[in-house]
Amino acid sequence: MFKFLSGAPIHDPIGRRPAAGEQLEVKTTTCYMCACRCGIRVHLRDGEIRYIDGNPAHPINKGVICAKGSSGIMKQLSPARLTQPLLRKAGSERGAGEFETISWERAFAILEERLARIRATDPKQFALFTGRDQMQALTGLFARQFGTPNYAAHGGFCSVNMAAGMIYSIGGSFWEFGGPDLERAKLFVMLGTAEDHHSNPMKMALARFKRDGGRFISVNPVRTGYSAIADEWIPIKPGTDGALLMALLHELIRTGRVDRPFLKRFTNAPQLVVLDEGEREGLFAFEPAGGPAPDGRHPHNKLVWDHASNRAMAAYPEGIAEGADPALEGHFTLADGTRVAPAFQLLIDRVRDCTPTWASAITGIPAERIALLAQELGDTALRQAFELPIAWTDAWGKRHETTQARPVAFHAMRGLAAHSNGFQTVRALAVLMSVLGTIDAPGGFRHKAPYPRHIVPNYRAFNSPEQLQPNTPLNAAPLGFPASPDELAILPDGTPMRIDHAFSWEYPLAAHGMMHNVLANAARGDPYRIDTLLLFMANMAWNSSMDPLVSREMLTRRDERGEYMIPFLAVCDSFQSETVAFADLVLPDTTYLERHDVMSMLDRPISEFDGPVDSVRVPVVAPPPGCKPFQEVLVELASRLKLPAFTTAQGGRKFSGYQDFIVNFQAQPGVGFLMGWRGEDGTESLRGAPNPKQWEMYTANNCVFQYHLPEDMQYMRNWNRAYLDFAQAKGWRQKNDPVQLAIYSDCLQSFRLAAQGKTGGRQPPEHLRDRIATYFDPLPFWYAPLEDAATDRSAYPLNAVTQRPMAMYHSWDSQNAWLRQIHSHNYLHVHPATAQIAGIADGAWAWVESQWGRVRCRVRHSEAVEPGTVWTWNAIGKARGAWRLADDADESQQGFLLNHLISSELPMPGVPRSRISNSDPVTGQAGWYDVRLRLRPAAADEPEETFPQMAAVPAAPGTRARAPGWLAYFAGRSAR
Numbered sequence: 001m002f003k004f005l006s007g008a009p010i011h012d013p014i015g016r017r018p019a020a021g022e023q024l025e026v027k028t029t030t031c032y033m034c035a036c037r038c039g040i041r042v043h044l045r046d047g048e049i050r051y052i053d054g055n056p057a058h059p060i061n062k063g064v065i066c067a068k069g070s071s072g073i074m075k076q077l078s079p080a081r082l083t084q085p086l087l088r089k090a091g092s093e094r095g096a097g098e099f100e101t102i103s104w105e106r107a108f109a110i111l112e113e114r115l116a117r118i119r120a121t122d123p124k125q126f127a128l129f130t131g132r133d134q135m136q137a138l139t140g141l142f143a144r145q146f147g148t149p150n151y152a153a154h155g156g157f158c159s160v161n162m163a164a165g166m167i168y169s170i171g172g173s174f175w176e177f178g179g180p181d182l183e184r185a186k187l188f189v190m191l192g193t194a195e196d197h198h199s200n201p202m203k204m205a206l207a208r209f210k211r212d213g214g215r216f217i218s219v220n221p222v223r224t225g226y227s228a229i230a231d232e233w234i235p236i237k238p239g240t241d242g243a244l245l246m247a248l249l250h251e252l253i254r255t256g257r258v259d260r261p262f263l264k265r266f267t268n269a270p271q272l273v274v275l276d277e278g279e280r281e282g283l284f285a286f287e288p289a290g291g292p293a294p295d296g297r298h299p300h301n302k303l304v305w306d307h308a309s310n311r312a313m314a315a316y317p318e319g320i321a322e323g324a325d326p327a328l329e330g331h332f333t334l335a336d337g338t339r340v341a342p343a344f345q346l347l348i349d350r351v352r353d354c355t356p357t358w359a360s361a362i363t364g365i366p367a368e369r370i371a372l373l374a375q376e377l378g379d380t381a382l383r384q385a386f387e388l389p390i391a392w393t394d395a396w397g398k399r400h401e402t403t404q405a406r407p408v409a410f411h412a413m414r415g416l417a418a419h420s421n422g423f424q425t426v427r428a429l430a431v432l433m434s435v436l437g438t439i440d441a442p443g444g445f446r447h448k449a450p451y452p453r454h455i456v457p458n459y460r461a462f463n464s465p466e467q468l469q470p471n472t473p474l475n476a477a478p479l480g481f482p483a484s485p486d487e488l489a490i491l492p493d494g495t496p497m498r499i500d501h502a503f504s505w506e507y508p509l510a511a512h513g514m515m516h517n518v519l520a521n522a523a524r525g526d527p528y529r530i531d532t533l534l535l536f537m538a539n540m541a542w543n544s545s546m547d548p549l550v551s552r553e554m555l556t557r558r559d560e561r562g563e564y565m566i567p568f569l570a571v572c573d574s575f576q577s578e579t580v581a582f583a584d585l586v587l588p589d590t591t592y593l594e595r596h597d598v599m600s601m602l603d604r605p606i607s608e609f610d611g612p613v614d615s616v617r618v619p620v621v622a623p624p625p626g627c628k629p630f631q632e633v634l635v636e637l638a639s640r641l642k643l644p645a646f647t648t649a650q651g652g653r654k655f656s657g658y659q660d661f662i663v664n665f666q667a668q669p670g671v672g673f674l675m676g677w678r679g680e681d682g683t684e685s686l687r688g689a690p691n692p693k694q695w696e697m698y699t700a701n702n703c704v705f706q707y708h709l710p711e712d713m714q715y716m717r718n719w720n721r722a723y724l725d726f727a728q729a730k731g732w733r734q735k736n737d738p739v740q741l742a743i744y745s746d747c748l749q750s751f752r753l754a755a756q757g758k759t760g761g762r763q764p765p766e767h768l769r770d771r772i773a774t775y776f777d778p779l780p781f782w783y784a785p786l787e788d789a790a791t792d793r794s795a796y797p798l799n800a801v802t803q804r805p806m807a808m809y810h811s812w813d814s815q816n817a818w819l820r821q822i823h824s825h826n827y828l829h830v831h832p833a834t835a836q837i838a839g840i841a842d843g844a845w846a847w848v849e850s851q852w853g854r855v856r857c858r859v860r861h862s863e864a865v866e867p868g869t870v871w872t873w874n875a876i877g878k879a880r881g882a883w884r885l886a887d888d889a890d891e892s893q894q895g896f897l898l899n900h901l902i903s904s905e906l907p908m909p910g911v912p913r914s915r916i917s918n919s920d921p922v923t924g925q926a927g928w929y930d931v932r933l934r935l936r937p938a939a940a941d942e943p944e945e946t947f948p949q950m951a952a953v954p955a956a957p958g959t960r961a962r963a964p965g966w967l968a969y970f971a972g973r974s975a976r
């Protein structure tokens with residue numbers, strides 16, 4: 001009992017004393033049973049993992065662990081483990097899952113020969129797409145050095161709307177980039193979030209917040225996960241959050257509950273927008289002497305209208321000088337006759353008709369509740385505000401003796417993002433947070449280093465067709481943030497440069513790429529054919545595709561000569577997922593307990609509000625002899641292919657392997673993958689020379705490095721002089737200029753002007769002009785998800801969403817014996833009133849149909865769901881035979897995938913027989929939650945199994961029929 005409550009390591013929950021000669025060890029590393037990256041302690045007995053618990057000394061989870069984290073031990077024992085490289089048997093069909101085992105040397109030789117040929121002829125024929133990995137700085141570097149723009153990770157089908165919508169508005173976003181300051185908030189509003197990426201820290205923060213008397217409101221169609229402990233659940237119809245947010249803005253502005261001093265000094269709300277028609281229409285008026293026309297990257301030369309002197313003046317520094325009084329409302333005329341208005345006036349005009357009554361009809365939330373919520377938000381932010389005694393100096397030299405707290409915090413995730421209207425919905429949230437003054441303020445939203453970024457970030461995506469040359473690296477990273485049509489990745493005739501069409505006129509701000517477009521486009525050869533597709537940790541033949549049956553057909557589609565349209569498919573994974581059967585070459589990966597890995601400031605660190613944090617994984621056990629970390633595979637391939645960053649001036653190999661690469665690679669002088677223990681002797685941090693003992697020092701320090709910023713650099717970092725200078729000096733920012741919040745986006749307007757034919761530069765193709773002109777609105781707005789226009793809503797009246805359960809992360813642990821005891825199949829959760837109308841009893845089998853497909857599944861009545869919505873857990877359902885589950889396993893017989901009902905493409909409005917990705921028209925984010933459904937009971941004589949069913953594939957060589965062991969605890973004894 002007391003042992004459980006103490007901080008002392010427990011090697012075995014039953015507490016048996018070690019037998020004579022038994023060796024007990026505790027090794028620290030970083031969990032990867034989900035993306036949260038908690039610190040863990042792995043307890044070993046004679047080298048065998050016996051137990052995993054949370055590391056109390058780790059800043060992220062402080063010893064807390066979840067069901068997934070403690071079940072990592074069973075991942076090691078999974079029968080589905082791939083243990084040797086595999087090659088599709090000659091003459092066998094792709095998808096049949098018939099393989100021969102080969103050596104790693106042969107696997108490398110196959111890839112080296114193929115990739116060298118592609119690189120020497122047409123590098124874009126190689127495509128590298130990865131799933132939920134945490135090493136995009138390395139995979140992106142590999143693609144860039146190889147010379148292919150065809151690279152992305154999973155963000156396009158996950159939450160790019162959340163990232164891009166916020167970054168283009170406030171310079172940061174949620175989770176890795178920032179989050180709610182629940183330590184000082186009094187009111188917390190969570191939208192569209194069930195189980196989060198920031199899992200344990202969110203649970204810990206919520207527990208503290210509630211104990212301290214904070215009020216927690218959850219806005220969600222479903223009351224699960226965090227919402228279960230909310231003080232109030234506000235059910236909302238999926239895809240309508242933007243309407244709620246616009247109505248809240250309406251009410252806050254109508255009742256004067258906005259932070260006017262904040263808007264005037266720290267946002268572009270007072271800056272003057274040109275109203276006259278023409279090529280400057282809707283862009284900011286600017287002071288030519290202050291530099292080129294503003295485009296997001298030249299933001300500091302705009303004008304404001306000063307009430308005090310009744311004239312236009314430079315926004316900075318004149319407009320914020322003592323005595324100046326920039327107008328937020330009104331219409332004005334500049335000296336040259338140009339008609340202008342402050343951006344805030346345009347926002348007022350925009351939300352004028354967005355009344356609570358209007359929003360109520362869309363969202364299903366009573367108008368009175370919306371009005372009351374606005375009042376609550378405004379009153380808490382403005383009337384319950386307080387100041388911290390922390391002095392700081394802003395970017396224009398003004399000393400602020402205190403730091404203003406705004407104790408209203410928000411958090412949002414895929415519920416807002418995974419819709420085709422998600423970008424503008426997230427923009428609406430960012431603007432709402434901005435008018436309340438909550439950005440990087442105590443009690444509000446707080447950034448995490450290296451954020452905030454510039455608006456627009458100084459990272460252009462690769463967009464130079466002339467740089468696509470044999471044996472030549474790209475001159476820019478494949479992914480980035482376009483600021484104007486000039487930065488799109490298109491050919492002179494407007495054709496997309498990338499296989500996924502990201503950064504084309506179809507999805508101009510596709511900052512994370514569009515993995516969900518790759519199979520369809522590659523299978524059509526649109527805009528060109530590729531040769532080799534390398535997938536890492538991406539289950540594209542199942543739960544990572546919107547319509548898995550279509551994806552499986554695309555993976556096997558042949559051309560008129562009988563050749564596969566995707567000639568070579570290499571898959572790297574640790575387990576026999578559904579996608580493995582389709583591979584031509586299988587590369588068996590390691591688990592997170594068997595490899596070195598970094599959570600880097602160059603990529604996705606684990607920073608906290610008060611400063612940057614990075615961390616590593618180190619092996620606690622050796623991998624099976626036939627497995628190799630994908631990181632090592634990439635460094636090996638890069639070295640064999642002599643990619644310049646991996647090759648010495650003499651043409652030799654620069655890095656002996658991944659560990660060597662991590663220590664010695666420098667993105668800038670002194671800036672490497674890891675910021676801790678730098679300098680030759682490890683005495684420097686953040687920036688410094690490579691340290692040959694850096695891995696040892698991380699290992700000796702709980703695998704984590706944390707840097708606490710001084711207090712005067714912990715807030716208001718968009719404008720904090722000391723922080724901006726510091727961040728630039730440490731290589732986190734290219735410039736040290738302030739990041740004004742974009743209430744109004746001139747970047748979006750530049751695309752709209754092109755679509756309207758009002759500017760002389762690049763123009764979208766005719767069939768996309770209306771689309772760009774409509775959705776690239778410089779102010780947020782709500783529109784119905786695009787799928788609605790393609791759907792007979794009376795025939796398909798229900799919305800549907802999926803959620804990630806707390807006990808499993810996507811499909812990762814369907815093979816985990818402990819976690820399968822929590823979930824081995826899923827239900828469709830339906831409100832009792834809805835189920836009654838459909839005539840479906842609790843627990844009964846039913847058909848769920850969309851216009852794209854149908855699924856037979858079991859229904860569970862639940863009052864924790866909005867009556868017009870049905871929902872289920874994602875990725876619990878499995879294809880028969882995958883993951884080495886028995887053919888009659890619950891996962892394939894009772895479990896189901898909602899994905900079968902979702903189409904990856906929609907009809908292109910106005911273009912007969914044409915289709916376009918089912919994605920947000922701004923960012924390309926997959927519209928997972930836009931599908932509409934209907935329900936009917938299954939017939940009594942139908943089989944009690946889910947539909948559709950897949951033909952089982954053979955077990956991959958090297959996998960096992962049964963787990964090599966079963967670790968179980970019984971009262972008083974342990975057994976294996």
Ligand code: SF4
Pocket residue numbers: 031032033034035036037038061064065066067068069070199200
């Ligand atoms: S929240 Fe995620 S990273 Fe943390 S212990 Fe659980 S599974 Fe591991």
